[in-house]
Amino acid sequence: MAFPITRMRRLRKNEALRRMVRETSLSVDDFIYPLFVVYGENKKIPVTSMPGVYQLSCDMLESEIQETVDLGIPAVLLFGIPENKDAVASSAYDDNGVVQQAVRLIKDRWPELLVITDVCLCEYTDHGHCGVVTGTGTIDNDATLELLAQEALSHAKAGADIVAPSDMMDGRIGYIREALDASGFADTAVMAYAAKYASGFYGPFREAAESAPQFGDRKTYQMDPANSREALREIELDIAEGADIIMVKPALAYLDVIARVRERFNHPLAAYNVSGEYAMVKAAAANGWLDEERIMMEVLTAIKRAGADIIITYFAREAARLLG
Ligand SMILES: [Zn+2]
Numbered sequence: 001m002a003f004p005i006t007r008m009r010r011l012r013k014n015e016a017l018r019r020m021v022r023e024t025s026l027s028v029d030d031f032i033y034p035l036f037v038v039y040g041e042n043k044k045i046p047v048t049s050m051p052g053v054y055q056l057s058c059d060m061l062e063s064e065i066q067e068t069v070d071l072g073i074p075a076v077l078l079f080g081i082p083e084n085k086d087a088v089a090s091s092a093y094d095d096n097g098v099v100q101q102a103v104r105l106i107k108d109r110w111p112e113l114l115v116i117t118d119v120c121l122c123e124y125t126d127h128g129h130c131g132v133v134t135g136t137g138t139i140d141n142d143a144t145l146e147l148l149a150q151e152a153l154s155h156a157k158a159g160a161d162i163v164a165p166s167d168m169m170d171g172r173i174g175y176i177r178e179a180l181d182a183s184g185f186a187d188t189a190v191m192a193y194a195a196k197y198a199s200g201f202y203g204p205f206r207e208a209a210e211s212a213p214q215f216g217d218r219k220t221y222q223m224d225p226a227n228s229r230e231a232l233r234e235i236e237l238d239i240a241e242g243a244d245i246i247m248v249k250p251a252l253a254y255l256d257v258i259a260r261v262r263e264r265f266n267h268p269l270a271a272y273n274v275s276g277e278y279a280m281v282k283a284a285a286a287n288g289w290l291d292e293e294r295i296m297m298e299v300l301t302a303i304k305r306a307g308a309d310i311i312i313t314y315f316a317r318e319a320a321r322l323l324g
Contacts (some may be wrong), residue, residue: 024305026297028323032075032116032270033068033316036208037061037102039083049204050275051282053314055081058101065106065113071320075114077164077312078102079209082124088132089124093150100158107159116162116191117155119148119176128213130167130221139221144169149179156185162245166193168221174241191270192243195231195257198222201250201276208275228257235261243267245310250274252299255306262307271308273299278314293322 011021036055038045043057056064068076080099082091091097103115121144122130131144144167152163163180165172173192180188198219206212223230235246246265248258249272258271277299285292296315303311313319 024301026300026304026319026323028072028320029074030300030304030309030311031073031316031320032077032310032312033073034077034079034312034314035061035064035102036079036081037098038081039098047204047208049207049279050314051286052318053208053278055208058098058105061102061105062109065110068317069110069113071317071324073316073320075116075162076106077116077118079118080123081210085124085126087126089121089147089151092121092124093147093154095154095157097154100154103155103158103160114161115159116164117160119152119155119163119165120167121147121151122167122211122213123209127215128211129216130218131169137215139169141169141171141221145172145175148172149176152176152188152190153179153183153185156180156183156188160188162189162191164191164193164247166196166249168193168196168218168223170237171241173238173243177242189244190242191245192238192247193249193272194235194238194243194246195254195261196222196247196249197225197254199225199250199253199274199276201253201274203276204279205275225253228260231257232260232264235265239265239267245270247272247312248308250277251303251306251308251311252277255302258303258306258308268309269307270310270312271303271306273303273311273313273315275314281315293318297322 011017038055038057040057041059044060045055047053078099082098099117106115120130122128127133129139131139134140155163245268247270248254251271251273281295284290
């Protein structure tokens with residue numbers, strides 16, 4: 001039944017028809033809003049490469065969280081910028097650390113808001129790597145696991161609903177799961193940054209989280225952008241180790257990976273619409289080169305269409321306002 005019997009344009013004739021046959025729809029339920037919590041008081045420091053994003057001290061979180069809740073966004077993802085950094089990321093697993101304080105504050109005031117915490121060492125180490133650095137400058141996988149488990153446990157104790165390890169060390173999901181279960185946190189879920197690529201799209205984030213590596217790069221632990229079969233292996237392992245939610249990061253340049261993962265696995269799938277993806281849209285829009293709202297919604301819809309159930313995005317609030 002080819003042309004002229006079949007005319008694809010019939011169903012594009014007006015908005016009502018297009019709505020009726022639309023295959024993908026975004027919802028505020030899809031979003032996780034990331035926040036950067038910094039030590040100190042009365043701080044709201046703009047991240048220059050990410051317009052609209054701030055480093056916030058705990059006392060300044062309140063209005064941001066209230067606005068997020070009012071918009072119906074179901075979850076926030078917290079990153080911490082501590083006062084002190086050292087070689088073994090001590091502030092990461094300090095029960096009075098910035099993230100732990102923020103979690104307690106949020107869960108106390110907004111118990112219904114899901115609080116997810118980033119579990120990694122790079123924001124807390126003076127060398128900026130995600131693991132323990134050995135004398136020869138390599139990252140010690142197994143020594144890192146113990147610290148990550150302490151960090152996850154500390155977040156769980158503070159009241160985090162979900163811990164999200166982003167370090168890409170081998171075996172950390174199983175190690176963290178075991179540590180949580182052994183301490184009575186069997187109900188704390190794990191969202192694994194399962195397929196996280198060594199990407200240039202993280203540039204602005206490193207300004208926001210003050211986590212740029214001081215030497216070398218992260219290519220010995222994060223994935224090679226050229227690989228997608230390897231992503232399936234990574235995800236298979238994290239599921240076997242007990243991940244409740246799996247993630248592909250970044251999102252936009254990895255839509256094929258998201259689609260492959262969706263095909264293969266049945267776990268809830270998150271995608272991280274990372275800082276560089278956000279900054280590109282903001283910068284182009286600021287120059288008048290792109291229609292920001294339109295591009296934002298197109299990008300988020302594309303990530304969902306590729307197969308993501310959950311989108312971690314700095315656009316969460318702006319998109320929620322449009323969807324409202
Ligand atoms: Zn890290």
